[in-house]
Amino acid sequence: MAGRIVVGVDGSEPSLKALRWAAGQAALTGDELQAVVGWEYPASWAAAPGMPPEFNPELLAEQFLEESLTKALAPDVAAGVTRTVVAGNPAQALVDQARGASLLVVGDRGHAGFKAAVLGSVSTRVTQHAPCPVVVVRGE
Template identity: 80%
Template sequence: MTVTSGGRIVVGVDGSEPSLKALRWAARQAALTGDSLHAVITWEYPASWATAMPGVPQGFDPERLAKEILDESLAKALTPAEAAAVTRTVAAGNPSQILVEQAEGASLLVVGDRGHSGFKAAVLGSVSTNVAQHAPCPVVVVRGKVAER
């Protein structure tokens, strides 16, 4: 079997345990295939912010918070050497749409089975279901236990 390198694996991260599992799985897959790893986190302003949502601290920066969550997730799930090699993208917009766009030209898109949606009864989360239906490359939805590092 010949392993080709030079591809790119995109993984969706939101700080949730399922996304950390997906990140660990994607890092192991990238190590096996020689592909680079590209971690993506997204953020959106809630619709209620248009009417000056009370209780939001002045100067709150959701993009900065998303970057911090991504950095913390990489530090928690990967070795320092693995985390340093990861390309990082913080993007504003719908998570499913951004992940599908980022997966253009990728060899694989990896997501957890559920993220921070709050609807825990679903078999798969809305993002994982949506990207599985619309991604331009193969998709892996990581479920269940993944070995810790």
Template identity: 75%
Template sequence: MAGRIVVGVDGSEPSLKALKWAAGQAALTGDSLQTVISWEYPATWASLMPGVPPEFDPEQLAKQILDESIDQTLSPQEAAAVARTVVGGNAPQALLDAAKGASLLVVGDRGYSGFKAAVLGSVSSHVTQHASCPVVVVRGGPADA
């Protein structure tokens, strides 16, 4: 019986590698593929970014990043079969929630908000410790270090 593979995507190179790996794994296992991107306002949104126009929509921006990431990474046939999920909230919790009942959770080793000297980013480290399903962390190559 086919399951569901959840993959975190934020547009970073490691997340695109994770997306490609997850799509390959889904093709091998017959599992469906669900992509997840999250967004949230910083605690000091208005004071840090006073020039942001009132019509700015971070959810729409996240959706655009997800769509572009899928379109540039996967074939049109693969992209058409992918479930796309945009969630308001922090990335680790969004991924853990989406992965409930999944057969696998896939993330890159770091995204855009990582401390470069760390072996794993904060999101990948958190989900490996707390996920209710197996987790694959797709590591970048030497050029990504």
């Protein structure tokens, strides 16, 4: 019985590597592949003067996800990927989307120590809170 592999995409090279790894794993297991991008307004944008009225961050996130799939995967593989754009904290979006999944895959940006404490780490958060096994694809 096929399951579902959820992969977090943020456009970074580690996330594209995670996307390629997840697609390879899905091909081996027969699982569906779901690519997820979570986005949220930075606090400073909420009242930014001069923001054009046609500015649509969700549409930009959808375009961003499409570009990432095109860059990382062959067209026939990308065509079979379920695309999910979630307004909200990226780590929480991945944890929520991973409910019922057989696997959650994320890339590791490599932040450690103080930088990780200040910036936060999606990979750290999802490994602590995911409802399914997690694979963190590391860089070089």
